[in-house]
Amino acid sequence: MSFISSLKRAAARLVVLGLCAASSGCGDPLREETIARLGDEAPGIAPGPLHRAGQPCLLCHDGSTSTPFSVAGTIHLRSDGAQPAASTLVRLVDGLGNTHRVATNCAGNFFVRPGDFAPAWPLWIRIERGDWAQEMDSPVNGDGSCATCHAPSPSPGSAGPVYVIPFEGEPEEVSCP
Template identity: 80%
Template structure:
């Protein structure tokens, strides 16, 4: 029996996929590329809740290799993004009216695990800290990694960092351990 070229291609893909599944050596190339583009860890900051401040957390924390997060990000104190906003409260309200609140750590990072809160998109966000409140003007529509839209520099693909105070002048705080 002769196989058509499309049948041969389909059979080849079945073999490749079977080999990948058996060896656990094939992953999502787009995800793997995104992880590589994050770069190395900062010296002196071990992997954990204080690392990679300002980066898109769910690139790694999607549950495939690291602890999964449903929502995660970094809050900065000032508009320049140079200083973390420790102890800020991040409030969420999802499309079904479910709410959740989480505090930032000393790196300004926060994360929510799926077992604690799994938002029904869209998601509205408000951040509070020491009498200051910032409300996100538009809802989040399905990507729980805040830095996907809030990269360090504003531009066509980024609203810039998430910050509490739109001016400089707040006293410097002690850094993380």
């Protein structure tokens, strides 16, 4: 990206943030900037349960403008995050011992609405596929958006994507509308 393109993009963001701050319909400019950095929707995937796999869901799904989620994330097939892990169970246990299970969809996404399960933090998470299961080593302490800590690439600030290893003979290509 050229320097001029970068300046134009930054100026456009400032205009959007300025308009947002001047209106009553917008909230936190830092949040808005973080959402803008996520970029556009993937081509051919409409907003809905299959979109934005691997991104921090609760940035938008906090109830301010989109359907609220209490917990949401994506599970991939293999560590490279190239394929979704469909039909994987996610077991959530909150600080009071309340349990909720949810399955990933064909995009590898899962989400829980607050009316179905509003966890009392901290939260422990276990992933289950067939006879195989793996628990997170540490609890989640108040951010139900898995990609906050599990960004697409491992780094000092991220454990990398959540993934499972395919079963022997399991097709790696998942059909997902």
